[in-house]
Amino acid sequence: MDPVIVAGAGPVGLALALALARSEVPVILLDESQGGDEPRPARTVVLRPDTAALLERLGCRAADAAEPWTGWRTLRRRQVVRQLALAPDGVHPGSGHPDGRGGRPADEETEAAPPSPLHLPQHELTRALRAALAAVPGEDLVRIVRGTRVDTLEQDARGVTVHTRGAQSTWWRGGYLIGCDGPRSTVRKLLGVRFPGRTAVERHAVAALRAELPWPGEAVLHRSPPWRAADAEVLARPLPRGVWRLDWLLPPGRDLVTPEALLARVRDTLAGWCGDPALPHELLDTGVHTVHHRLARRWRVGRVFLAGDAAHLVGALGTQGLDEGLRDVGNLSWKLSLAWHHGATEALLDSYQAERRGAVGARLRAADQALPLARAAGGWHAVRRSVLPGAVRAHDALLTDGHLGRGPLGEPPVHDRSPLTPAAAPEGSVAVDTEIGALAADVPVTAPDGSLTRLWARLGREPLVVLVAPGTGVWDRRHWLRAGLMPRLAAAIAALPVGAELLVAEEYPGAPAHTVLLVRPDGHLVAALAGVRPAELYACVDAALGGRAGRGAAEGPAVEAEATARR
Template sequence: MPDEGPVRTILRMRAREGCVEAFEAAWRVAAEEISRTQGSLRQELIRDADDPQTFLIVSDWRDQEALDAFGPSAAREQLTAALRDLRESGEKNTYEVLSTVVGRGPGIRVRVTVTVPQGEEAAYEKAYRKVAERMRGTPGHVREELLREPGTGTYHIFAEWLDEASFEAWTDDQSHLDQTAPLIQYICENFERATYHIVARPQESPQPGGGVVQAAPRPQPVARVEPVAAKPAAPSAERSTVDSSTDVLVVGAGPAGLTAAIELARRGVPCRLVEKRPDAAGTADKAIGVQCRTMEIWENLGIVREAMDAGIWLHGQTVFVNGRQTHQVDWDLPDLPYAHVGLPQYETENILTKCLAGHGVRVERGTELKEFTQDADGVTAYLVGADGRAETVRAQYLVGADGAHSTVRQKLGLTFEGGMGMFPQLFMLGDVDLDWSMPEGHLLRFIHVEDDEMKGMLVCVPLKGRNRYRVATLAPPRLQAEIGSNPIPPGFQAEYDPPSLADIQVVLDELAPEPTTASNLRWSSIFRIKHGIVDRYRQGRAFVVGDAAHLHPPAGGQGMNTGIQDAWNLGWKLALACGGDAAPALLDSYEAERRPAGKAIVDRAVKIAFTDEMDMDDEREQFLLEMQMTLSYAGSPLVGAHGDAFDGGPQPGDRAPDAHDLRRFGVGHPTRLFELTRGTAHTLLVHADGATPQDEYAGFDKLAEKVRGFVNIYVLASPDADVPAGLDVPVLRDASGTFRAAYGLRGTGAYLIRPDGHVGFRTSPVAAEALDAHLAGIFALGGTDSFHQGGNA
């Protein structure tokens, strides 16, 4: 037989009675070794459909020489020895491979890239082999290989699928988590995925000395087709169409949409907030954690007292792994303005709705966005109201806060990076009473780990009321079996029977470390969410915020809090733009700042969902990270600095910390720094001390004259500063040095605090020209030497 081409050996073997499973296991162990042999192309085990004891062992080799070399090898002996006592008979045939047709159609390639920490390479490769074995026989899955960049911890998985539909069907099937579980801890961070269409496979070409080689196809990225803004027909309705206009149309009245509307309304910007749901939520069916940073935002909005009165303080977190307590962290950090609050989302929405009404805007419920188009001057939207009346609305800008099923996102053609539903999960949630002796006010997390894989998890978050908790856990086998592999959209599922008290009790019996009984089930649901982040946060005059932009697993309450911060960042920028006071690139900074933050938070939330949450040595630092207190916009085009006379302090883009014991003449009590920065304007904080010369104070007056009208300015003077009388700038004494210490000042300097509470610019010594240049990137210039005077103060 010619030896210049690939050859295939087929062994037909019949396993002994009762030895079928052992036969398969023995083959897998041996095949793993054989696959590493020089010249081995493929090892495959096939079972006779009519006779489950009969197998075909298919082995492809580069050429006859490679097969001959395998004959006397240790790998062959391992295979022979492993199967000898498990089979009744066997026969062997070898064939020359003349031609191969692979798959059907051109197919697709999916590339997954991950960088693993140093020292974990062997564990990652072991986990990959386990997943690869589980992938065998997956419908539509053709082949894949693992590659490593030499000298690094970066790996690439190239997986070939018959078509995109097969791949998407697999990702939509929640059962695929069982296949990929060993890799989840590695793909929570530094994870990238791309899909390529195989557009051609070059013909096999002769090689020197005979044989053939098939050129590797060159993957072509799938082109993203931008939506064409063709004007749709206005929606039909029983009633006549009316026309109206506003500055900003906000779609979706969840926490993100409400926050966006409040930020616009309190600045006097005309806006409308429409919501498809006819009624406000009335059950604890969504997020229940309000983070420390969100509480600071609510203080600025004037609603923090309402939140404290309606919610419950969360005192800490306790983590159990396999029934053993591994962590107990106290969240009582006295240097933070507020702690973490447990508050059902329907209460959050109620508080925000009342706040918005106080600014003269009501939620238009039962009103649905059907279509919209954009042009250079604005957005034209087509709405249908609760009464069936169609309406055409003209707005300068559109904000899509319409959640996981966002119409705005769909109409803009935004896609999820790496696809949506990378690791879909089916959860059940319930609101119950638990009769246990766990620490009061602690978020409780129970994890069952087996063979380095998470087999079970239960999260219990305190609610207001004695021993009342929201429990979240993976759906039980009963519900998994009922739903099967049916695709489930994100969100709560009303079409399936809700979990019962007995379903929740089963999980408690398995995971809670002490006998616990659940009672008084008030509400429950099956919950499905796909996690990911869209490729863009802005297209033209339309923006997405909250779940319309990013989806999270239900861990840590990240989704709602992140959406609120999206709107908090966008609101003041949109207000300036609507008034004609924004610099040309100001609105671009929304995506530049919020999308990297959203990506980091999504990745973090995925990691929390699948691992022992306490993964940092510094528990305080981890808490601040989870609460988004250390989130920074460093690197944003909208932040900057001049000079280096600082001893620490917040960097440009960091959250501006509070400071206490500021004294103002005529005020009989200390003032907090947050009282100065509260409101809708930028705030310039100028520090002076005993070394500040008198002529520099005159410069402060000139600076105040220039920025007055769009920036509030204060001089914060140390106790030894010689402040001249008649200074035309408000002066407060930094009586205890708390401002100087918190902001790292060692002389004259200034911090510009943005309306969202982040440091926009800092300078030491104070450089008016550098500050002018920075402000020119925020505000529209009204002339050569002065800023536009119509800004929001």
């Protein structure tokens, strides 16, 4: 089959090309740039544990770019609404030192928090992805074409043909095309796919600076700071190497944020927090970040798919758009790999849109519902509102968790209504602490060669079958494949319609001994069975792959008529 064409070399396009290449699928990566990435310290990304683990197993050392960063130790929130109740005249007790010069508020709350997800400048992540892609073995696996942009696409029953302009004005042939070319996606426009949603849901003035703030290694959210009546909140997040990112939520509207106004925000905020109007600092970068909420109507048209910002825009209340783009990569890459190597059913390829569009759509709805409540709790009109302290606390938690890459708005999705989920619970199913369709827990596991690793590190290529067997730590690993249930389970795996990897875990949350877990290549749990049940295991694998009986019809997936494809 022809290579897979990936249009766009941002973090999502690079990660997708890397994931396909690691699965030995040849890739043509069309990069509009010349391969250089402009350093923008104020443009940062937050990676949750599941997306950071995806990059790690692809060979991208994203964590290295964050060194010596190890995560926020604590989280501090300033409950401005509660202060307003004490001082309705707008003077905020506890808004600074006793003499009002700034610093930590007297009624500030400190919450213990687990280590935060990775937070690093986007250009450093892009650089790490490019380095990992360059290190992929095999000269013919990845071809990067720089300075080119798609301007025409055509597709038929066996592949996609695209024309590019720029450094190489020519035609390219691929088995599939994935548009990772950003919010103004040319691929999406050529398909005629609509991109409805809301513009400027939130706007933030942003600055990256190097300074010594009073909270090393801590993030601070300050609601309604007293020194700037026009700003609803100010957020400070530490970055690696002594750098801080500051975000000011801007009032509604499209008023221009001048460089002078942004510099004034920096000075006022540093003075308000530190009590020193001339606090030494080095301003590294500034900008205005505008959050849009949009969702493409279709994510698959024949052999063409959309991913990342080409398919969705999210970001209000701190939800992370790049996290969702990387989850697109994890979901789509194994399905395309299976299609390229073995053929795939229409159900499997269609499941990408069903699962990922459904998950992002639910996230957008949740953010849209929470946004008015969270902003009313401490926003521009907080003085004139009466809000229960408990509600205020919950809304602040939602905001802070979102900005830190935690909380419900950014959790990995649960594909409980996926077309790949078995229609009914198979006979012998057992309940575990992971819901069917949710991301499996990253427990320690033993591989067939006796090596100790973690479950998430084995994801990506083929389904995983995990036997929960307490006490395996004392087994002689030279003989463990011949012990207990292992021979029967190994035989059941050998009879599956595709290859699967057998792993053993000493324990899994909520799972009784001898539970057999079936985990998709992207980490989502398909089934939990009591003991070795070959027929049920086969049926669950078949369902998770979209029904392998229909594979022959998918050697050339049905492509809609050109007029339909361009709707």
